Amino acid sequence: MTRVDLRDIDVIAPNFKVRLSGVTSTIIQLVPVQRRLGQRIAVIGPGLPAHLPHASALDLWRLWQATAHGAPRVWHARRNLEMLAGIVLRDLLRMKLALVFTSASQRVHTGWTKFLISRMDGVIAVSGRTAAYLKVPNRTILHGIDTTRFSPAPDKEAARAALGLPNGRFMVGCFGRVRHQKGTDLFVDSMLALLPTRPDWIAIVAGRATGKHLGFEAELKNRVAAAGLSERILFVGEHTNIPDWYRALDLFVAPQRWEGFGLTPLEAMATAVPVVASDVGAFPELIVTGEQETGSIIARNDLAAMIAKTGAWMDDETRRIEAASRALVHTRENFSIEGEAGALGEVYAAAAAGDPIT
Template sequence: MNVEPDLVSASDILVVAPNFKRRLSGVTSTIVQLVPEQAKRLPIAALGPGLPAHLPRLRWRDLPLLWRRPAHKPFRIWHARRNVEMLPGIVLRDLLRMPLRLVFTSASQRRHTGYTRWLIDRMDAVIATSARSGAYLIVPHTVIHHGIDLNRFSPYPEGGAGARGELGLDPARQTIGCFGRVRHQKGTDLFVDAMIALLPRRPDWQAVVAGRATAEHVAFETELKRKIAAAGLSDRILFVGEHRDIERWYRALDLFVAPQRWEGFGLTPMEAMSCGVPVVAADVGVFSDVVTDGCGTIVPPDDLPALAAAIEPFLDDEPSRAQAADTALAKSRAEFALAREADEIIAVYESLWAAS
């Protein structure tokens, strides 16, 4: 059955959240989670392809209606998260003279190109997703950490074995996971190598890699599967592909590993912790702010021996692992709520409206 998108009249909306990348990505995931939460507080609509039907949506053909000022504000907000969304905002505001102000959220932790700096300089407000991201900006900005949907990401009531059974995994085996794009940058190879080193001595454990290898990384994934087969572990290190209901896979886990070599922000440790799963993570993105003492372990990036050494105690010490799971869940409930992120972003919008 086809579900009609939740279309919103352009005359009613105050904020447009463009998403001009069809592939599932961390930015897209942020928009999918955040827009419905923001919609509880003000009229907002997403614009672009590849978005789920339940999001409040603006149609392309309704863009000309944005020339009309909203009823109760001096302008609308165009909230971009990529270069490909900043540039159209500049065109709409500066060339077509639509009553818009532009907000950009930066998650990047590297020096921006000259073109990106040119775009950022033309924003009316800039948000950084972490202090590390903000350090690469040369414009005034506000640091707002991402939040997640704590209703969606929550522990499985019947425990991990029940979740594993629903997914077709061996329910009797404890499970360690690594989720995200399958590629070198994400450290998928580090996870696989650690599992090849650790699992042969632990027959009661299995590993799951959830995520998609895009065309340029298929050979990388194929080589990892070859190594797993050579180690005789193809039935215990499983590649399960990309899933939009990823929360079901987190709930099947006893431990989560985030081995990225580089990351702009990184939601996966937060999602795992909110499902009651402790985390071993590389010190990239915002991971060291998220995985604090008692919730798991932080290791240097691109350091396989350190990664394996950090994982090993969690595999062998169930009471310590259970305590870390409880601590991770408590931290997530206290700090990771999506409502907190929505409120802080809306405060940025309100500051622009108040200054007009």
């Protein structure tokens, strides 16, 4: 494990959850980029890979000291427990800390959460919808992605061949955990309606079903088999090389019934793939509709709309190609992970200086 000296650190990103979650994944992706941009940041807590710079709990006494710049260190919490820990360190133990919280919630906060948030020196919302539920000044910073890792294939046919997929067909995909919340059944039902009259298309479901969701996945596979489409609606499981699967696609569908933020539309668009997505999470803030469209937004849990919109994209190759080009430019200009990390650095500097977060 890479240990760092807190004397060399200006920002601490705590992670107090052992199991992998979206928040944990965000920390894992962001911290190396923040370090490359010159931010002196370290993580603390379990559930994080050894290559990240870790601060030791035994070294926390150094938080009574200011940084080398004479400013308080920033404690960047993303969960209630991490906010509470920061409040204890700053307000009870009188350590030199400025507290920043990132909120991804899209619901009315409990009284306890409102109290914790009210004690922060800076608050970040991951989307406009999230910001609407906050009762304190905040700054919206949308997540970004690694636009080098997620990039188009130079040769789409070669990309498909490398995955063992047939050439001469178009590909539509739905990636993520296989479960009701993620709307996997809506995607499958859409494909059951669309594929029989579109023999040149194949659908790909990439993702893992866990625990109680295994029966859900089995039922979907049974419906596909009963329709005689097992060779054209492919359940390929979970893969570590997920960018390669995006590169094989011509169209992506994000059918979620609920989502806190949702990175899959960005990952698809960064790979030059247009997106049909439900109106949840940050999806409406990521996808451009209208004249400069990069995809379409449909109502949550609306199977008929999903069939109609997805079918329209499948039937118009020129539209897909034009939207794919715009999607690539859109993500690179607006949603790089470097841009997200840079914006966080601005919030850290303001919080440490006691300035308003705007």
